Amino acid sequence: MSESTNHPPIARSWAEPYKIKMVELLHMTTRDQRERAITEAGFNTFLLPSKDIYIDLLTDSGTSAMSDRQWAGMMLGDEAYAGSRNFFHLEEAVRQAYGYRHIIPTHQGRGAEHLLSQLCIHSGDVVPGNMYFTTTKHHQELAGGRFADVIIDEAHDSQSDHPFKGNIDLDKLSRLINEVGADKIPYLSLETNVNMAGGQPCSLENIRATCDLCHQHSIAVFLDATRAVENAFFIKQRERGCENLSIPDILSQICACTDGCTMSAKKDSLVNIGGFLALNDDELADKARNLVVVYEGLHTYGGMAGRDMEALAIGIGESVQEDHIRARIGQVEYLGEKLINAGVPVVRPIGGHGVFIDAARFLPELPREQFPAQALAAALYVESGVRAMERGAVSAGRDTETGKNIFPALELVRLTIPRRVYTQAHMDVVIESILQLHSEPERIVGVEMTYEPKYLRFFQARFNPVVGDVVLRGSATPEYMTAAPTSR
């Protein structure tokens, strides 16, 4: 803008880089229906039938809208048991975007985690990582290992504005190597855009320094590349010297210093199912190709249909397009900024795949033993039909040695945004629903666990409100949220 005019700068908005060709109708429910549904679901949003959900922010996993090109690719599925041509397309797409030599498809991310853990971890081993992820840690423990958190301290503080809260603390890592010995550390698991920290990225500088340190001690580094494209976008935005690099360039550089990755393709890669293990080491890859036939399927499909591999190959290409990733993260930012501006405590900076409400701050009166994040997620559903997910003590589970509940510093409710699915108007409804609850936190009742499954309890645990039979007292809900479908 010219210096001589007094006009304010003209805003330049991002907009969705696609138009809508087909729609899925949403189902509105009444408050009574939602109260019944959440009670039947044991106050666990994972146990709600999706027919009872209005806006589904449970997860960004497998919930993306595929493009017309991906759907066209589904029709090119080569369902041969062995050597499907779609596998070779997938192999080429992964090599091009991520740069690894060997690709072993799996049905989803945890399939790849299972293979890697079984191949590399021995009883008594320690696997360092930048904050735990539920399935990753579980597979490490099933293989006889122990997870050690070496993320920087700022990651555990929801209000720290550190631009790369996913970074590894190199001092913590060095201390761990000295303490347990490099021979007890089969690999370091490096998660991009750390999920449990709020979708927080690692810097390229830190990734390189971590790989250097590990490799000096002959420790391999395997990336959890599930949200590496989103991480690449933050590097471009925030890391000095990277602003002019392209997203594919940054992604290649992230992967280049690592030894391989596990991947849940259900996130960044814009598909509803799929994953892979990628490796550079020939011998390890041979072992993985052998093990995959035991648990997933032949090494040229690994649990995926040919058509799904084709959609994934196309999705990988679309995922690294700059327009796509800018709008994807822009939408999450839109939701997050509005909540911050209204005084709602959320994890800062806003992450890549969702906005994480700090439930301990939102409900300061509720003790951690009453699982504030679980209670808040249930209350949000009753309030508005918006489904979110607990990411706090219920997700953290129990200490394998003491059997006691783990209470992580972060007690969060995750509002996870599916890719290419919802509009800005949906985000506005979510914001209004949360503001309603935030204005009357005393209406929200804590919960106690009444059923605790043995593994990954957050998926199937059941709860009761600690007082009475409702998790949300009173009814200040705006009319439009409780009425029949015609009301808006």
Ligand code: PM9
């Ligand atoms: N993430 C998520 O909603 C789905 C399952 S847990 C609710 O965030 C990372 C960083 C993930 C992840 C899944 C997996 C496992 C590995 N790493 O779900 O098996 O966020 O494809 O991937 C979920 P799969």
